[in-house]
Amino acid sequence: MNVDIGNALAAVSSPGVSRESLERLDEQVADAHERIERGMESHEHGYEALNLPARTDPDEIRTAVEPVADADALITVGIGGSALGAATITDALADESDTEAVYLDNVDPEWVSSHLERLPLENTAVNVVSRSGTTAETLANFLVVREAFEDAGVDWTERTIVTTGESGPLRDLSDRHDLPSLKVPDGVPGRFSALSAVGMVAAEICGHDLDALLEGAAAERETLSGSLFDCPAYAYGATSYALDQRGAGINAMVPYAESLETSAEWFAQLWAESLGKDDLGQTPVRALGVTDQHSQLQLYRAGPRDKLVTFVSPGETADRSIPETEVEDLAYLGDATLGELLEAEFEATEASLAAAGRPNVRLELQRVDEYELGGLLYGLEAACVLAGELYAVNTFEQPAVEWAKKATRGLLGGGEFEEAEAVAEKTELRIER
Numbered sequence: 001m002n003v004d005i006g007n008a009l010a011a012v013s014s015p016g017v018s019r020e021s022l023e024r025l026d027e028q029v030a031d032a033h034e035r036i037e038r039g040m041e042s043h044e045h046g047y048e049a050l051n052l053p054a055r056t057d058p059d060e061i062r063t064a065v066e067p068v069a070d071a072d073a074l075i076t077v078g079i080g081g082s083a084l085g086a087a088t089i090t091d092a093l094a095d096e097s098d099t100e101a102v103y104l105d106n107v108d109p110e111w112v113s114s115h116l117e118r119l120p121l122e123n124t125a126v127n128v129v130s131r132s133g134t135t136a137e138t139l140a141n142f143l144v145v146r147e148a149f150e151d152a153g154v155d156w157t158e159r160t161i162v163t164t165g166e167s168g169p170l171r172d173l174s175d176r177h178d179l180p181s182l183k184v185p186d187g188v189p190g191r192f193s194a195l196s197a198v199g200m201v202a203a204e205i206c207g208h209d210l211d212a213l214l215e216g217a218a219a220e221r222e223t224l225s226g227s228l229f230d231c232p233a234y235a236y237g238a239t240s241y242a243l244d245q246r247g248a249g250i251n252a253m254v255p256y257a258e259s260l261e262t263s264a265e266w267f268a269q270l271w272a273e274s275l276g277k278d279d280l281g282q283t284p285v286r287a288l289g290v291t292d293q294h295s296q297l298q299l300y301r302a303g304p305r306d307k308l309v310t311f312v313s314p315g316e317t318a319d320r321s322i323p324e325t326e327v328e329d330l331a332y333l334g335d336a337t338l339g340e341l342l343e344a345e346f347e348a349t350e351a352s353l354a355a356a357g358r359p360n361v362r363l364e365l366q367r368v369d370e371y372e373l374g375g376l377l378y379g380l381e382a383a384c385v386l387a388g389e390l391y392a393v394n395t396f397e398q399p400a401v402e403w404a405k406k407a408t409r410g411l412l413g414g415g416e417f418e419e420a421e422a423v424a425e426k427t428e429l430r431i432e433r
């Protein structure tokens, strides 16, 4: 990915970061890069994620997927990093695939039932993904999916592949039923695992090019250097961090392509769960261009000076002309294509924010294909790792999510959690119509 940080510099934005400040920050980037390189060389937890382009074996994935590779539909049962990386890839490339990819990453009963009632289960593969193998939503949804297959008279063991850790309930279940399975790589947190079996089993079942995904990621890996001025990923991570230090505590991720909408969801987990610690962190907002020019741009341009807007340009895309019109005021559209209109709106919105002193950064893909997606996923992961070094937080853990998990078990009777009951009772103030 290429990065244009020009509209984030103090000359055009407030809060903005000056070129001189970035040059001073570059010394910290050099130190951080050394720590990152050492972490990668020693396969340290978390840093190991940046080794995936060289570590992930696409042939191992292709072999494991073989029994279910011919599916007309794919249900991936997982949540967070066990679903969003895969969904980023298959949603972006959906037009290239004959397989419908569905992600059950919520336990909304009507939504889960609607998918199970309409999918052709006899020709549907099930991809169960959980690093821990204990995530309540994933196990609950898997049990519901398995029952639906049994009710439909379909042998679920012939349609299911599992990706999980070395041990745990899901590994036991996979072994008990002799299911095709892959291992979540050690040392790679879920939100950093898109370029492993976690993200690539779905891509393989949907017929996408795993080698190109990894080649694009490997090319991005080669850009990691000791200076943000030589490394797009570090430029983005350092600029985001520096802007947060100057008041831009919100980062709106705005891809200008429907095919990249899910990538903003994936980015939101990556950024929030990695950097949101010790009362620090930058709040990611999932948005979409051009659509959110008509819903959030007012706030971005005239609201509090607390945001960075990250635009993602999809690069070359197929196009479609806008027909001539008899409506005089709209005649200018008749000479354009939809792609030209989108590009003009993109540039106009960037300029609108810069003109109002609102920092924005452009991430640029050449096009939306496997190679470029691999580079985007890797580049944003590297940007996040660098930002974590600059924030001096533990980028790779997420202890704050455990309280609610324990409370859920307590409230369901799966274990005592008095604190949750106490909080639930105390914090009730119902205003009824």
Ligand SMILES: O=P(O)(O)OC[C@H]1O[C@](O)(CO)[C@@H](O)[C@@H]1O
Pocket: 079, 080, 081, 082, 129, 130, 131, 132, 133, 134, 135, 138, 189, 190, 191, 273, 398, 401
């Ligand atoms: O892959 P698992 O272990 O099911 O975890 C799913 C997700 O839940 C989290 O652990 C947070 O609860 C994320 O970090 C992770 O991506």
